[in-house]
Amino acid sequence: MLGKQFRQLITNEHLRISVTELANVTGVSTSQIRYWERKGYISSKQSDKNKNHYFSFLTLFRVATIKHYLDQGFTLATAVDKERQRQELGKVFRTFITDQVKAITQLGPKKGEVILGTLTDDPEKEIYAVVDQKGTRLYSRPVKPDRH
Amino acid sequence: MLGKQFRQLITNEHLRISVTELANVTGVSTSQIRYWERKGYISSKQSDKNKNHYFSFLTLFRVATIKHYLDQGFTLATAVDKERQRQELGKVFRTFITDQVKAITQLGPKKGEVILGTLTDDPEKEIYAVVDQKGTRLYSRPVKPDRH
DNA sequence: AGATCTTTGTCAAATTATTTGACAAAGATG
DNA sequence: CATCTTTGTCAAATAATTTGACAAAGATCT
Numbered sequence: 492m493l494g495k496q497f498r499q500l501i502t503n504e505h506l507r508i509s510v511t512e513l514a515n516v517t518g519v520s521t522s523q524i525r526y527w528e529r530k531g532y533i534s535s536k537q538s539d540k541n542k543n544h545y546f547s548f549l550t551l552f553r554v555a556t557i558k559h560y561l562d563q564g565f566t567l568a569t570a571v572d573k574e575r576q577r578q579e580l581g582k583v584f585r586t587f588i589t590d591q592v593k594a595i596t597q598l599g600p601k602k603g604e605v606i607l608g609t610l611t612d613d614p615e616k617e618i619y620a621v622v623d624q625k626g627t628r629l630y631s632r633p634v635k636p637d638r639h
Numbered sequence: 640m641l642g643k644q645f646r647q648l649i650t651n652e653h654l655r656i657s658v659t660e661l662a663n664v665t666g667v668s669t670s671q672i673r674y675w676e677r678k679g680y681i682s683s684k685q686s687d688k689n690k691n692h693y694f695s696f697l698t699l700f701r702v703a704t705i706k707h708y709l710d711q712g713f714t715l716a717t718a719v720d721k722e723r724q725r726q727e728l729g730k731v732f733r734t735f736i737t738d739q740v741k742a743i744t745q746l747g748p749k750k751g752e753v754i755l756g757t758l759t760d761d762p763e764k765e766i767y768a769v770v771d772q773k774g775t776r777l778y779s780r781p782v783k784p785d786r787h
Numbered sequence: 788a789g790a791t792c793t794t795t796g797t798c799a800a801a802t803t804a805t806t807t808g809a810c811a812a813a814g815a816t817g
Numbered sequence: 818c819a820t821c822t823t824t825g826t827c828a829a830a831t832a833a834t835t836t837g838a839c840a841a842a843g844a845t846c847t
Contacts, residue, residue: 509833509834510834510835511833511834521834525835525836537835540835540836541834541835541836542834542835543833543834543835544834544835566844
């Protein structure tokens, strides 16, 4: 199922971006990133000396969070602390995508459905979102019995 | 709100990856990617001749989908056709993330909540997911009246 | 007030990564 | 057999990045 593949792409820990891209997307300069890495606040993957540094999506989230706190006026060390305390909202988001988004199916031209699964306190009800050109709308429906 | 920033990072059309990264993540070789671009099946951003080609996340999804169909035995042209007919599940997914994920909040250490909004056919009920180390669970609750 | 630390920017030499045109090759199709 | 599709490989040229070094501004400490 393609939906599963897409979700794996998003959460793929091997998906990585270059330092320049990280800087462009987050607004944190490459020299800041270099310094933060030297301080041990963030990490990158580098197969050998002089080779490119690559950053994971989770690191991207973390850098964006640290930047958020720096913009609020905190010192770098405090921003890093607060980011750590938040336990990486990026991971929450990733777990949600991986475990809660069950399937993505296509219904027709420019129309699809995202299946979110059953309610924990009402397992007879399944939640799904309809996505089309107007946006998205959330619905519930009774769980269909398995055909096999 | 940080949750919004994270969602913007995922759906950010300016987030881009290099051709080598696209090849690594999708399993499609760089010479295939070059050929597909020459054929007009996919596109990249390139600020000038001889500069790096950069691919958007949506293009990443599309390449992955085309690869999926090639692996099923279709010719390249047919795979591209089928991908076009699917209207890019990646866009469905993106719209879902952008419009349906309302907020991501943190409740405590390694625990958070993803707010999905109200049911269209029952606007008094709000759906949310609790994310923790066990995974995720979906719940509904009455909509709280606004304080402001 | 001076010393020290934090944080970020800039530079240049060295190295890696990518682009590009060209060509080969295998298999499919006409 | 000719032509097209699709992909791989090569090498020269160019871009992108790394790295160590150093400067600078502001905060903090003594």
